[in-house]
Amino acid sequence: MNNFKVKNPRTDLRFEIAFTKAYREAVDSYTHPARIEAACLRAQFPAILHPIQDEDLIAGRFQMGLVGLGIQHQTGGFGFYINEEKVTAELEFKAGSAQYREDLHDLLTYWKGRNTNAVVLRNRPEAIREALPSDLWRTMPLPASPILRMAGAYIDFDKLVKIGLPGLAAEVDGYRKKAAENGGDVELFEAMLDVIALIGEVCLHYEKQARLLAMEAKDEGRREELERMAQSLAAIQAAPPKSLLEALQLVWIYGVMAPLIEFGRLDVYAGDLYVRDLASGIITEEGAVALVESLFRLIDHLDCETDGRVIVGGYGRRNPENADRMCLVAIEACRRVKEVLPQFTLRFNDSTPKPVWDAAMRCIEEGRTYPLLYNDEVLVPGVMKAFGVDRARAETYMPLGCGEIELDHYSFGTPSGSLNTLKILELAIRGGYEPMTGQQVGPATKPLVACASYGEFLTEYRKHLDYYVHAQAIFEKYEYEITGRMHPFMMVTMLYDGCLERGKAVFNGGCAFLGGTLEMYGNVNAANSLSAIKRLVFDEKTMSAEKMVEAMDRNFVGRHAELKLMRNAPKYGNDDDYVDSIFVSLHDYLNDSIKEQAPKVGLDSYLGVTINNAQNTTLGRWVGATPDGRKAGTPMANANNPAPGTDKNGVTAMLNSILKPRHDNHAGMVSNIRFTRELFTESRGKMHGLIKNYFDRGAAHAMISVVGKDDLRNAMQRPAEYRDLIVRVGGFSARFVDLKKDVQQEIYDRVTY
C-alpha cells in the first residue's frame, strides 16, 4: 500500500478494482476528458477517505490507491496511474478469491498501456528518444531522465477562502453560461460544477462522521471539538469560510481531493480570519496554534517525502499585519509538530518583524530544520530577471518541492526532468562512451586524452551538456501538451489565474505562464572533477589524461598515488577561487543554456534548479569513479554544498564558497548548513549574527540543521561525511570527527532533545 499515515490502511485492492471499472464506464459514456475526470474523482471520493482520528481538529485523511487519478508521483502517481510493482506483489504474496485475482490480472493488463506515464513516454517526440531513452533513473545509468509528473500546483487558496465553494460554483456557472452563449467548452464547466458538488459531498461525509463521533465521545473536550468540526464542515458547504477553522477545513478538503502537496501562503489566506476570530473571542492564540498543528499533522500524513510546503512571510502579501500575526502562530505550530512535513518555509526580507525572525530562529535552534529560509532581497530581483516578470509578480514567488521556484497560482514550473552532470562528464571524458554499459551515447566528441587544452575539453563537455539540456526542454514542452490533451486537472484549473476566463484547462491553454524546471545533480562533483583535470592534466601536468582515465576505469584499485593527487586537487567549499570559479562558471553555463531553451521550444520559462533530495545518492550510484577522487557509485554532493568530506577549511570558508553563485538565472538553488545545538544555546547572539551576515552577503536560501543525537551517531559511523561538523566540547568547539570514539560517545550521550 502507499505510505499514507492512516490508522487502518486498506488491506486489499478492492478500491483499485472499482476505480478501474468506473474508469472503463466513464470512457464508454463520455468523450470529454473533464467528464471522465469528474467520474474518476467520484470513484475516488469518498472511497479513499479514512476516518477522522482522535488527534484531528480538522477532518480529512486519505490514502491514494495503487491505481487512481493524481497529479504527481508523491501522491500515488501522475494522471491515471498504476503502481505495477505493488499490484504484482499483491498477486504474488496475498490470497484472494478467484474473482479477485482475475480482477487484479485484468487491472494490470488494462492499465499497462493506458496509464498516463506510459502514454506520455510512448508518444515522446522521435528527436529526443535517443537522448532520453527511459525514465528509470533509479535503476539505470542515465545522463538525463524525464520525471513524469505535473508537480508544484500552487492554487489560489486565498480566493478559495474568500469566495468559498458557493462563490466558486457561482463563478464557474457564470462562465458556463458565457460558454454556452459563445460556443465555448460548456462541458468543461459542467464537469467543474460536478466536481464542486463532489467537494460539498465530501464535506457532508465528514460532517456526518464528526457528528456521530461527537455523540460517541466520552470526553467533554473532544465532543466540543468534534461538534465544532461538524459545524465548520456544514458551514463551508453553504458559505465562504467565516472563521480560521472553516478556512483551514476548506483548504484541506480541497487540497486532499486535488490531490495537492503544496499548501500556499498560509499566513495570507488564514491571517484575516484568525485576527477576526481573536477579536471576537471565538479563538485564543493557543487555540489557533492547535488548529494549525492539526493541519500540519494532516500534511505530514501525506508522507510524500518532498513537497508538503507551507509558506509564510515575505513581500507581496495583501494583509501583512494580519499575516505576520498568523505567521507567529504557524511557526509555533511548526515548532510543536516534530514531523518531517510540512516543509515549513519562511520568506523574509528587511521588513520582516523581529518577533517573526526570532521565533523562526528559536524553531531552528531546537533542531526542527524548519523554517527553511528564503531571502526576498536576493530572490525577488533574481526571479524578476530569471522569469522575466515585473516586481509585483516576482514578489509572489513560491518555493515548491525540494526548492524549485514558481509564481503563486500563476506560473507552472513542474520539474519534469533531471540532468546528471557528473554522469555527463564521465561520458565526455570518454568521448561519449559509457563505461558501465559499453555503449556509445550522445554526441561523439573528442575524448579527454585527445584534447590539447582544458578549454578544448570544456568545449567538448559542453556539447554533451547542450545535447541533454535541449532534449529535456523539448520533453518539458511536449509533456505539457500531451498532458493538456489528456488531463484537465479541474481542481487546479479552477484556481489557477486566467483558466476560467479563457475557458481552458490549466495545461490546455489555460495557464498564463507555462514554465518548467530542470533538476541538476552532480554540478559540484563535476566542478571538482574539472578542477582536477585542469590542475593535474593541463596546468601542472602531473598526471596524463591516460593515467587519469585508467585510474578511474580501475576505480583507483592499485592507483593510490593517482587517487591522492585527484583528491588533493582544489575542491568547492574551501573558498578557493581556482575551483569555486569553475563551479560558478559551470553553474552559469548550465543555467544560461537551460534558460535559452524556453523560446526555442515555446515555453514561457525554462530554468535550472539545484535542489535537495536523495537523487544525489541515487544518481551517484550509476556514475563510475570521477576525476575528483570520488569512487564509483558513491553519493554526489547535495545541492549547493561541498562534496562530503571535501571542505576542510571550516564553516566560514564553506559559507564563502556557497555565497559565490548568482541567483538571477535559475529557479532555485538550495544550501544546507549544519550546526550542533550547543553552538546556539551557548552563543546565540553570535550564531544569529552569523546567519544574518550570510544573508546580508547575498545568500538566497538556507536550510539550517541543528544537529542532535541521530546526526552525531551517523557522524561516528561515517566520519568522512561529517568533517565539517563542529561541536562544543567543554569550553570550546572542535571538529567532531577529530574526537576519540569515547569522547564522541560522551558528547552523543550528552545531547538531549
Added chain:
Amino acid sequence: MTASPTEGPKAIVYDIQRLSLNDGPGIRTTVFLKGCPLCCSWCHNPESWEQEPRLAYTDALCRFCGECARVCPTGAHSFEAEVDGKTAHRLDWSKCTACGNCVEACPYDALELCGREYSVRELLNVLSHDRPYYRIGEGGGVTLSGGEPMASFGFVEAFLERKGKLHVCLETSGYAPAEQFKRIAAMVDLFLYDWKAAPTEKHRQLCGVGNELIGANLRLLCGMGANVLLRLPLVHGVNDDEEHLKAVAALLRELPQIKGAQIMPYHALGSAKESRFGLAGQTMALANTGDGQTDLWLKELKSFGAINVFV
C-alpha cells in the same frame, strides 16, 4: 620558529579554527601556534607542546591501503591481519620522524602533519577569508593561541606590526620574558591571560614552572594599561582548591583593571586526542567537569570577593 631573509619570521601553526566563538569577542579565527614552555597536566592540546610538526593519525579514516608503509623510511607503519579477518594498521610512534612521506601518500586523509610553517604574510592571507565574519555583532577578529604563542615571539611581534586594524587577542600562559610583553602590550587588543594555580610550588607541580614570572607579567601588563581578561582553567580536585580560588579573588581585587575572569571548565578532549598523536598517557585522564560544578566554583569565587567572574 625560523627566520627567512625575505619573508620575515615564521612559525609552526598546527590548527586554524574558524568560527571560534569562545576565544574573545565576536566571531574569531583562532590560530594555534606550536611550542609551549609549560606542560600542564590537564592540557587539551598536548600535540602543541613541542615546536616541531608531528604526525596525526585518524584510524576511522584508514582504508588499509598500505601506501604509508610503502613510503615510510623508518618502518613506523605496519599492517597485520587480525583473527576476525580485519586488518590492523599499527603505528610505531617511536620510529616516526614526522618526515611527512606517509601524509603525502595517504589518499584518505587518515594521516596528517600537525603543524606547518607560516610566514606572517601567508597567515594574513589565510585570515583575509574570514574578514566578513569579524564585522558580526560586537566585532570579532583573530586570537593567537597555542601552545604558547609567546614561544614564537618574533613571529607574534611581526604579525602584530603588520595586522593593521585587525582585532587581535593573545591567549597566553604569561610565561615569557617581561621585555617581550612590554614590546607587544600596546598592539594586542585583548590578552586572554591564564591563571592556573597557586601557590607557585603547586603551579610548578601541575604546569612544570612556577608562577612568579606569570604574576609579574600580569601586573606589568595591567600597569601598562593593557586590556586583560583572566582565564581560569579549573579541574575539579586538581586546582580548584580554596587557596587558589582565594588567590584569584585577591588578584582581581588587587588589579581592578582586569576586565573579568572567565572560568574554563576542564574537558577530557586532551586525553582523547592523545592517541591520534601517539601521546597516550601524557596528560591526566579525568572525567569532564560535572554538571553544576561550574556554578559551585562561581559561587565560591564570589564568596571570596571575586568580581566579574563568568563562564
